[in-house]
Amino acid sequence: MRDVAIIGVGVTKFGELWDKSFRNLISEAGTKAILDAGIEGKDIDALYVGSMSPGRFVGQEHIGALVADCSGLDTLHIPATRIEGACASGGMALRQAYISVASGINDIVVVGGVEKMTDVVGGEATNILAMAADQEWEAFFGVTFPGLYAMIARRHMYEYGTTREQMAEVAVKNHENGLLNPNAHFHRKITVEDVLNSPKVADPLTLLDCSPISDGAAALILAPLDEARKYTDKIVKIIGSGQASDSLALHGREDICTLRATVEASRQAYKQAGIEPKDVDVAEVHDCFTIAEILAIEDLGFVKKGEGGKAVEEGMTRLDGEIPVNPSGGLKAKGHPVGATGIAQAAEIVLQLRGEAGKRQVKDAEIGLTHNIGGSGASCVVHIMEVV
Amino acid sequence: MGLAVPRFWREIPYRYNLIGSRCRVCNRIFFPPREVCPYCRRKSLGKMEEMKLKGRGKLITYTIIYTPPSNFENQVPYAVGIVELDEGPRITSQIVDCDPEKLRIGMRVEAVFRKIQEDGDTGAIYYGYKFRPVGEDEDKGETG
Numbered sequence: 003m004r005d006v007a008i009i010g011v012g013v014t015k016f017g018e019l020w021d022k023s024f025r026n027l028i029s030e031a032g033t034k035a036i037l038d039a040g041i042e043g044k045d046i047d048a049l050y051v052g053s054m055s056p057g058r059f060v061g062q063e064h065i066g067a068l069v070a071d072c073s074g075l076d077t078l079h080i081p082a083t084r085i086e087g088a089c090a091s092g093g094m095a096l097r098q099a100y101i102s103v104a105s106g107i108n109d110i111v112v113v114g115g116v117e118k119m120t121d122v123v124g125g126e127a128t129n130i131l132a133m134a135a136d137q138e139w140e141a142f143f144g145v146t147f148p149g150l151y152a153m154i155a156r157r158h159m160y161e162y163g164t165t166r167e168q169m170a171e172v173a174v175k176n177h178e179n180g181l182l183n184p185n186a187h188f189h190r191k192i193t194v195e196d197v198l199n200s201p202k203v204a205d206p207l208t209l210l211d212c213s214p215i216s217d218g219a220a221a222l223i224l225a226p227l228d229e230a231r232k233y234t235d236k237i238v239k240i241i242g243s244g245q246a247s248d249s250l251a252l253h254g255r256e257d258i259c260t261l262r263a264t265v266e267a268s269r270q271a272y273k274q275a276g277i278e279p280k281d282v283d284v285a286e287v288h289d290c291f292t293i294a295e296i297l298a299i300e301d302l303g304f305v306k307k308g309e310g311g312k313a314v315e316e317g318m319t320r321l322d323g324e325i326p327v328n329p330s331g332g333l334k335a336k337g338h339p340v341g342a343t344g345i346a347q348a349a350e351i352v353l354q355l356r357g358e359a360g361k362r363q364v365k366d367a368e369i370g371l372t373h374n375i376g377g378s379g380a381s382c383v384v385h386i387m388e389v390v
Numbered sequence: 391m392g393l394a395v396p397r398f399w400r401e402i403p404y405r406y407n408l409i410g411s412r413c414r415v416c417n418r419i420f421f422p423p424r425e426v427c428p429y430c431r432r433k434s435l436g437k438m439e440e441m442k443l444k445g446r447g448k449l450i451t452y453t454i455i456y457t458p459p460s461n462f463e464n465q466v467p468y469a470v471g472i473v474e475l476d477e478g479p480r481i482t483s484q485i486v487d488c489d490p491e492k493l494r495i496g497m498r499v500e501a502v503f504r505k506i507q508e509d510g511d512t513g514a515i516y517y518g519y520k521f522r523p524v525g526e527d528e529d530k531g532e533t534g
Contacts, residue, residue: 125457125458125459125460126460128457128459129459129460132459136482138401138422139422139481139482140482141459142506142507142516142518143470143482143483143484143506143518143520144455144458144459144462144465144468144470144484144506144507145453145455145470145482146455146457146458146459148457149453149455149470152453153451153452153453153470153471153472154451156451156452156453156495157450157451157495160451160495201456202454202456202467203456203457204453204454204455204456204457205453205454205456205467205490206453207453251482252472252482253472253480253481253482254480258450258451258472
């Protein structure tokens with residue numbers, strides 16, 4: 003296997019972008035990444051794109067070819083493949099791109115992630131997101147996606163004494179970080195009281211425990227490490243990649259408070275990288291709901307099971323804490339265009355490792371981790387990166 | 391979404407009568423029924439048999455839904471929980487016939503047959519199980 007580097011990143015603004023189409027978003031992100039890497043279109047050997055449900059969100063399938071086409075790569079006839087794994091579609095696309103370069107099949111690969119979620123009306127986005135759950139045995143009975151995480155939250159409170167205030171602190175921190183990210187969906191400071199007093203969505207979770215419905219896209223350029231210097235001197239190496247699955251339905255898992263897919267995917271990635279959780283300097287984790295960030299820091303091994311709430315409360319995961327988590331604002335404040343999320347997380351870690359993260363820069367970050375979840379935890383992708 | 395009736399019709403035996411499956415190799419019981427035992431895998435092929443579940447168990451966790459999916463708008467707020475059946479499998483279901491504020495983890499529940507949702511004014515009506523709390527002293531006998 004060859005070593006693989008990320009040599010370019012591109013991210014669009016995230017938010018309710020009524021004037022931007024699916025095509026506008028992904029071509030903007032891809033173009034930015036290509037310019038950042040200093041490559042040309044003809045250098046690209048293959049394209050991967052993660053997107054969860056363009057068929058339902060914008061009525062379009064056949065996304066690989068569409069993205070090559072609207073990015074001006076159709077005349078090159080490169081292989082263009084769309085990857086789907088619910089909210090982990092982006093992370094999975096990155097892993098497929100990584101494998102294709104590591105294997106020697108491709109040299110320069112562009113990998114994107116995109117979702118255009120605000121072209122549907124009313125509660126349709128809620129229905130579409132619920133398709134990541136088990137349609138026949140969960141959603142049929144009226145459970146929503148926030149409902150599944152609410153059930154995890156209630157059980158976590160019951161088993162470990164995690165409090166509503168500790169969960170709210172996740173949202174408060176991520177909104178603080180989002181203030182420093184010009185591309186974030188939200189630029190608004192919130193308080194614990196704001197979270198607790200916001201409208202109930204699925205008790206015990208309120209509106210401000212939930213990540214928003216966002217439009218957005220992100221892209222990366224991958225290259226063999228040996229060739230990366232031909233294009234750029236800003237090189238970040240992928241040192242670990244892991245992916246795992248679990249039962250589709252939450253009720254199919256023995257321990258409701260542990261995402262075994264996270265435990266397994268991170269075990270693979272740590273092993274490949276030859277590092278331990280304590281070696282991670284900065285992490286972008288999948289905080290689709292506040293409780294999900296608490297689960298993530300436990301299941302990634304940053305803290306012991308059950309101690310996630312306390313760690314957040316004590317500031318361990320703040321920008322100036324022991325392991326800063328979600329400096330970008332996370333899904334909560336940066337926004338969560340589902341297919342884009344896994345790629346945007348990697349883009350943030352690359353900027354952090356290059357020292358180009360502006361006001362949200364984590365000091366002396368050398369090793370970064372991304373953690374991307376699909377559904378209520380049936381899929382997980384973890385990547386670990388190091389500055390070269 | 392306009393799915394054809396057979397999509398729902400074929401699940402009727404399981405949703406109406408709580409029929410799961412048992413692996414004759416390891417004796418583990420599953421709901422919904424599975425084609426392959428995830429513990430015995432190839433050894434279980436052809437050895438999974440249907441099994442009716444009693445519909446009694448305890449509440450593992452729950453939520454109260456305030457922002458509903460389509461077809462559930464007129465039910466909010468309503469409780470949904472994960473129930474661990476006495477036979478072992480866990481199941482996601484609405485928890486009904488009680489004040490959602492009075493639910494607690496660990497409480498005994500039993501299955502009841504109810505309307506789950508309907509496709510607008512003219513579409514199909516879907517039925518299946520919901521669960522309701524049952525006092526410890528009443529907790530015997532068949533499914534309600």
